Amino acid sequence: MSLDSEIDALTHNHVYLGKRHDENARRTLWVVLLTAVMMVAEIAAGIAFNSMALLADGFHMATHAGALGIAALAYRYAKRHATSGRYSFGTGKVGDLAGFASALVLGIVAIGIAWESVARLLDPSPVEFGEATIVAVVGLAVNIVSALLLGHGHDHGHDHAGHDHHHHERDNNMRSAYLHVIADALTSVLAIAALLGGRYLGWTWLDPAMGVAGAIVIALWSWSLMRDTASVLLDATDTELEAEIRTLVEGPGDAKILDLHVWRVGPAAHSAIVSVTGAARATIGERLRPVHEIEHLTIEIR
Incomplete structure (x- = not known):
């Protein structure tokens, strides 16, 4: 390619x-x-x-x-x-x-x-x-x-x-x-x-x-x-979706979310910025794959 x-x-x-x-x-x-x-x-x-x-x-x-x-x-x-x-x-x-x-x-x-x-x-x-x-x-x-x-x-x-x-x-x-x-x-x-x-x-x-x-x-x-x-x-956060993201990312116990922003960008689309420590970017991406509401995902590893 x-x-x-x-x-x-x-x-x-x-x-x-x-x-x-x-x-x-x-x-x-x-x-x-x-x-x-x-x-x-x-x-x-x-x-x-x-x-x-x-x-x-x-x-x-x-x-x-x-x-x-x-x-x-x-x-x-x-x-x-x-x-x-x-x-x-x-x-x-x-x-x-x-x-x-x-x-x-x-x-x-x-x-x-x-x-x-x-x-x-x-x-x-x-x-x-x-x-x-x-x-x-x-x-x-x-x-x-x-x-x-x-x-x-x-x-x-x-x-x-x-x-x-x-x-x-x-x-x-x-x-x-x-x-x-x-x-x-x-x-x-x-x-x-x-x-x-x-x-x-x-x-x-x-x-x-x-x-x-x-x-x-x-x-x-x-x-x-x-x-x-x-x-x-005003980009208010979606608390239900935010809680779901935290559960998926931190559930296994090897990662911690340091900063999280979730907001709506369309009738059925959300954007999210997830700042994480303790796990690789690919791992976090895989854990969040089932959350279809997130159309635009930014993962920051610290």
Whole structure:
């Protein structure tokens, strides 16, 4: 084997995109189209029928369309620049950046919806319940179809033979889109309940009250996604994977880990730097071979 061939065999790329990257990108585009159409219908109907619950659902769907648009762009950007040498560990975390941006915008929108809903509670105005209910039901149907489209690509887990670690391929870009649809479906249900209560029971206060409830749901979802994506963007360690590495390396008793860094570089890919004393590099590499989550491993012998 020539020197060039040996070098080629040892080099590797830094493409850490999820296995379902292309499929998830296509599903997201379909949901963007569905959502954009329904968003316009719900906002227009909310204004025409003077329903805060319907407007809240429509504006949430508007942010949902925007977030899905960001998700679609993130998939495209990550794929296009996956092999670029500009990014040390590839573009596997672009989706987490998009998810964080989406969560941040949703948090702001939740505050806006809550503010307007409280204002409607203090100063009620008439609502055309029948027409608004029909639009809300159609919106819920769109949410259900969108959830079915995105659900196939959401948070699939699998086990690896050879060790006990149960690893999930967590695509936070897809997760942001999926949770957005689920939260949107919930606000649609709240809107329908409010409109029916107002029409048949005379509870006009229920419409803005459900607007407040929807805002709280959106805010909670936003915080959850913001927390998880920020953790990835800040290279938080995977404690379960770190514990597994320590067990495999130090288990036989002839090696000691002096320094260990484990962080996520893609939906199903981690990078690790292991500083060890007491054993050879080849020995440590062999012990860590079963840990398939580690796509980029650096072993330092001291």
